[in-house]
Amino acid sequence: MKKIIPIMIGSATGLTILTGYFFQARLAPVLGLLIHWGIALVGLAGLIGIGYLVKTHLTRIMRKQKGAFYSVVVLVAFLFTVGAGLILSMENRFYRDWVLNIQIPVETSLLAILAVVLLSVSLYVIRTRGWTPMSVGFLVSALISLIFNLRYLQTQPDSIGEEALHFIQRLPLVGMRGILIGMALGGLIVGLRVLLAFDRPYGGD
Amino acid sequence: MCQASLAGVEPIHLTESLDNGQDDRDLLPQADADLPSLLESLKGDDDLSDFSAHEGEGQPSLPLDIEALEGEGEGEPEPDVPEWLNRIRQRAQTESDSMGEITQKITAAKDSLGDDKEESQRSEFNSLIKKIQEVDDQSDNDHAKAEESNESGQPEVTDADWLRRIRDKYHLSPDTDSQESLNERTGDSLLQWLVSLEEGGNQIAEAADPSKTSELPEDTHEVDISPAVSETTQEIALESKRPSKQKAPELSVSREEQVGADQLAAIIIDEKAPRPARTPDTGFRPHNIRFLMGLLLTVILSMALFLRTPSDSLRGTQQPNSLALMNWAESLSAESNLLLVLDYQAGYSAEIELLAKPILMTIAEGTREVSILYTSPSGGLLFHRLLDKAGLTEGLGVIDLGYYPMESYGAYGFANQASSKWQLRNQPEFSKNIPTDPFGGILILADAYEGGVTWIEQFSTLAPDTPIYVLVTAQAGPQLTPYWESGQIRGLASGMPDAVGFDNQVVTLPSHWRAYQAGVIVMIIVLTISLLFPIQQPQQHQWGKR
Numbered sequence: 001m002k003k004i005i006p007i008m009i010g011s012a013t014g015l016t017i018l019t020g021y022f023f024q025a026r027l028a029p030v031l032g033l034l035i036h037w038g039i040a041l042v043g044l045a046g047l048i049g050i051g052y053l054v055k056t057h058l059t060r061i062m063r064k065q066k067g068a069f070y071s072v073v074v075l076v077a078f079l080f081t082v083g084a085g086l087i088l089s090m091e092n093r094f095y096r097d098w099v100l101n102i103q104i105p106v107e108t109s110l111l112a113i114l115a116v117v118l119l120s121v122s123l124y125v126i127r128t129r130g131w132t133p134m135s136v137g138f139l140v141s142a143l144i145s146l147i148f149n150l151r152y153l154q155t156q157p158d159s160i161g162e163e164a165l166h167f168i169q170r171l172p173l174v175g176m177r178g179i180l181i182g183m184a185l186g187g188l189i190v191g192l193r194v195l196l197a198f199d200r201p202y203g204g205d
Numbered sequence: 206m207c208q209a210s211l212a213g214v215e216p217i218h219l220t221e222s223l224d225n226g227q228d229d230r231d232l233l234p235q236a237d238a239d240l241p242s243l244l245e246s247l248k249g250d251d252d253l254s255d256f257s258a259h260e261g262e263g264q265p266s267l268p269l270d271i272e273a274l275e276g277e278g279e280g281e282p283e284p285d286v287p288e289w290l291n292r293i294r295q296r297a298q299t300e301s302d303s304m305g306e307i308t309q310k311i312t313a314a315k316d317s318l319g320d321d322k323e324e325s326q327r328s329e330f331n332s333l334i335k336k337i338q339e340v341d342d343q344s345d346n347d348h349a350k351a352e353e354s355n356e357s358g359q360p361e362v363t364d365a366d367w368l369r370r371i372r373d374k375y376h377l378s379p380d381t382d383s384q385e386s387l388n389e390r391t392g393d394s395l396l397q398w399l400v401s402l403e404e405g406g407n408q409i410a411e412a413a414d415p416s417k418t419s420e421l422p423e424d425t426h427e428v429d430i431s432p433a434v435s436e437t438t439q440e441i442a443l444e445s446k447r448p449s450k451q452k453a454p455e456l457s458v459s460r461e462e463q464v465g466a467d468q469l470a471a472i473i474i475d476e477k478a479p480r481p482a483r484t485p486d487t488g489f490r491p492h493n494i495r496f497l498m499g500l501l502l503t504v505i506l507s508m509a510l511f512l513r514t515p516s517d518s519l520r521g522t523q524q525p526n527s528l529a530l531m532n533w534a535e536s537l538s539a540e541s542n543l544l545l546v547l548d549y550q551a552g553y554s555a556e557i558e559l560l561a562k563p564i565l566m567t568i569a570e571g572t573r574e575v576s577i578l579y580t581s582p583s584g585g586l587l588f589h590r591l592l593d594k595a596g597l598t599e600g601l602g603v604i605d606l607g608y609y610p611m612e613s614y615g616a617y618g619f620a621n622q623a624s625s626k627w628q629l630r631n632q633p634e635f636s637k638n639i640p641t642d643p644f645g646g647i648l649i650l651a652d653a654y655e656g657g658v659t660w661i662e663q664f665s666t667l668a669p670d671t672p673i674y675v676l677v678t679a680q681a682g683p684q685l686t687p688y689w690e691s692g693q694i695r696g697l698a699s700g701m702p703d704a705v706g707f708d709n710q711v712v713t714l715p716s717h718w719r720a721y722q723a724g725v726i727v728m729i730i731v732l733t734i735s736l737l738f739p740i741q742q743p744q745q746h747q748w749g750k751r
Contacts, residue, residue: 017617021666021667024667031617031618032618035614035617035618036618038611038614039609039610039611039614039615039618042610042611042614043610046610090585090586090589090605091589093593095586096586096589096590096593099583099586100551100554100583100586100587100590103551103583104551104552104554104555106552107550107551107552107553108552108555110552111552111553115502116495116498116499116502117495119498119502119727119728119731120491120494120495120497120498122728122731122732122735123494123731123734123735123739124735124739125735125739126735126736126739127739136736139732139735139736140736142732143729143732143733143736146725146728146729146732147729149679149700149702149725150722150725150726151702172683173683173686173687173690176683176684176686176687177687179684180684180687
């Protein structure tokens with residue numbers, strides 16, 4: 001019984017959502033209710049995560065563990081942001097700068113590090129993978145894409161050069177379309193397996 | 206030894222000399238000077254051996270025994286006896302200490318030695334009898350246990366021929382040996398088994414070597430004769446352990462134990478195997494490469510950003526998908542509603558803002574209303590920052606529809622709610638005021654393919670009449686281009702080139718574009734170097750760090 005109930009709920013919900021695509025006008029309120037339940041659950045999970053984070057840092061501070069000072073900084077910043085968000089609106093310039101002037105540099109720095117690492121790793125591609133068609137093809141296609149992105153290559157309209165350039169530019173699109181079709185088929189199969197309870201990501205095993 | 210009798214010898218009164226307090230031997234005349242040699246002969250080795258010989262018979266042990274001397278004198282006529290001997294006989298009859306001090310000490314020592322030896326022999330005999338009885342009892346018990354185990358169906362252990370011969374030779378009981386061997390096996394671990402196997406192998410090698418076997422002492426000899434009880438016990442214990450070690454190869458090893466032992470032996474051998482000394486890596490280290498790349502990019506991009514150069518015209522470089530987006534923004538009527546979906550993180554805000562700013566400025570030229578919803582907690586803040594940068598804080602009406610934590614939930618739920626024609630009774634109000642009129646267009650700002658494609662698929666299915674336009678980062682542009690070619694979206698702009706194309710019409714971005722080109726050129730150079738001169742990747746795994 002413990003296995004059957006989750007399977008029935010999961011399959012019924014999935015079929016209802018799927019039916020909503022075909023009978024949208026009739027099922028829209030029910031679907032909206034289900035969707036908002038899901039959104040509420042996700043929001044609750046976020047609150048639980050915040051509570052766990054606060055508890056972890058509080059424990060570290062109480063036990064005076066290593067890095068307790070950083071936990072103090074985190075908690076003070078968190079409480080201040082929550083308090084300011086309750087009082088100030090998002091149009092407030094101080095509150096916006098307080099949040100974004102910390103968040104944007106941190107995330108941008110991570111992206112910059114990623115760019116540097118990718119650039120340095122590209123030096124090892126051939127040595128690591130060898131002179132294989134895949135490694136050479138990867139590097140050559142990356143080179144061509146970068147050169148096209150410079151927008152330096154200009155061709156005369158209705159010329160052979162334009163046709164050749166157009167062909168090369170369409171190669172990534174062709175590959176991407178094949179990838180998208182494969183992903184769509186995979187998603188369809190996974191959806192059917194979940195609906196027919198072959199796969200149970202919601203539990204039940 | 207002098208066996209002459211003292212009978213018939215006349216005693217001499219020596220009262221005067223005794224009264225003077227001197228030893229009688231000192232008063233002997235000089236003619237009797239051979240008396241010390243006689244006393245010396247009394248202390249000889251022959252006398253001592255005679256002591257031992259007479260002990261078992263209970264005969265008088267001293268050669269100067271009075272009774273023996275008298276007995277001998279009564280039966281036989283005595284030959285001529287010297288005078289000194291008669292004096293000695295006379296003294297022996299009348300004085301108790303006539304034998305002298307030295308002779309008395311010898312006699313006392315021999316008496317005590319005889320008593321101790323009798324006691325030790327008695328105790329040794331008793332302990333040996335006890336051991337024999339214990340061994341007999343134990344062998345009986347073992348034999349009974351063996352019979353029980355045989356009756357219970359356990360297979361009988363057959364001894365090897367060599368072991369049987371050894372037992373026959375030394376009259377050993379196999380039950381005793383097997384019991385001792387089992388006692389030694391109790392609590393064996395795999396390592397202990399290996400150690401015992403190794404010892405057993407050594408024992409077998411020693412036993413097979415006749416030269417070493419001949420050096421072993423005779424067991425029976427050491428058991429039967431031993432001077433003390435403690436030594437006897439020690440010899441028996443050593444003898445009982447020796448055959449149990451030789452039985453180590455008889456251990457029955459299961460397949461799993463054998464596999465484990467083989468693995469352990471392989472590990473031990475592998476640890477002791479000689480390895481070539483690791484030379485320090487002389488190649489480029491990863492952190493050095495990364496440092497050089499970071500420094501190179503920083504210097505070049507900074508120079509490109511801060512050096513003022515004349516702006517180039519990029520008007521002819523715009524792609525059709527971005528041109529379609531700009532045309533839609535320009536042709537949007539003043540009364541139409543616009544839904545703006547913010548699905549990007551703060552780290553991508555710089556790139557998205559470059560793309561969205563010219564579009565929003567174009568849209569805001571008329572008095573229009575914009576509804577926004579976002580899938581990141583800071584989406585509202587990012588939108589107001591975008592308005593700030595575009596200078597549109599006053600000219601654009603904004604309806605905040607709130608935060609949707611997941612793209613799929615948000616897209617599906619919002620599209621359904623927006624297209625719903627009837628409501629459930631007492632349905633709670635989850636969302637804010639959604640415009641009743643259909644949207645004139647949906648503009649999606651996404652930083653990744655996954656987020657953008659979710660909104661595109663849901664909206665194009667549930668609201669097919671509403672035109673969808675997408676502004677994405679450069680990484681997601683090529684993946685979403687097929688949706689533009691298939692007509693699911695009406696316009697698409699991505700990355701710096703499209704942003705510069707918009708900017709060329711609205712504002713100028715020469716420094717950004719030049720920095721972008723410089724960065725791309727650096728990447729082209731690095732890729733070319735990696736193709737032509739591949740660098741060997743250094744070994745990152747050290748033996749100690751594994």
